[in-house]
Amino acid sequence: MKYFQRRKLLKFFFIFVIFGGIVGQAVYILIKFFLPKANYGPPQRIKIGAPHKFSDGPNFLSEHQIFVIKEGNKFHAISSVCTHLGCNVTVKKLTGPKTVTVSGKEIEEKWEFHCPCHGSSFYGDGTPYTGPAPSPLPAFKLSVSTVERKLIVDKGSEVSADWRLTV
Ligand code: FES
Known part of the structure; x- marks a missing residue:
C-alpha cells in the first residue's frame, strides 16, 4: 500500500516539475516577446x-x-x-x-x-x-x-x- 502511495506521489511530483517547467518557459518567452530588443537611441x-x-x-x-x-x-x-x-x-x-x-x-x-x-x-x-x-x-x-x-x-x-x- 505504502509502495503505491510513494509511486503516486513521485508520479505527481514529476508531472508537477515538468508542467512547471513548461509553464515557466512559456511565461519567460511571453515576457521576452513584449520587452523591446532594439535600441532606438543614437549609437554610443x-x-x-x-x-x-x-x-x-x-x-x-x-x-x-x-x-x-x-x-x-x-x-x-x-x-x-x-x-x-x-x-x-x-x-x-x-x-x-x-x-x-x-x-x-x-x-x-x-x-x-x-x-x-x-x-x-x-x-x-x-x-x-x-x-x-x-x-x-x-x-x-x-x-x-x-x-x-x-x-x-x-x-x-x-x-x-x-x-x-x-x-
Ligand atoms: S542650458 Fe541653461 S545654462 Fe546651459
Whole structure:
C-alpha cells in the first residue's frame, strides 16, 4: 500500500516539475516577446575620423554633440551638451593661456566653454564656474579602430577630465 502511495506521489511530483517547467518557459518567452530588443537611441560608439584630420585645439562635431580636442598627439573628447538644460555650449579661445584652480589642482587652459542659453561657463576641462549648470561637461573615452586607424568616441563610457588618448 505504502509502495503505491510513494509511486503516486513521485508520479505527481514529476508531472508537477515538468508542467512547471513548461509553464515557466512559456511565461519567460511571453515576457521576452513584449520587452523591446532594439535600441532606438543614437549609437554610443561612433567612428569620428582619422586623427590627422583634426586640427589642434577643440574641434566641434555638431552631429555627435562633442568637442574632440587635439593637443599634439594627445586627444580627448568632451560633451557639448550643457548640463543645465541641454543646449550646445560654444568654445571661446582665450587670447593667452590662463591658469585656473579646479578642485585644488592648477590647470592651464587655452579655451573655455560657454552656454548661450542661461550663461553657464565651463573651464577648458569642462568644470562649470558660473551659471546654473550643476555639473561638468562629461568627458568620453576615445580609442583607435584597429583596421582603419580611425578615432572612436564611446559616449557610453565616461572618463575623468584629465584622461587623454595618445596616438
Ligand atoms: S542650458 Fe546651459 S545654462 Fe541653461
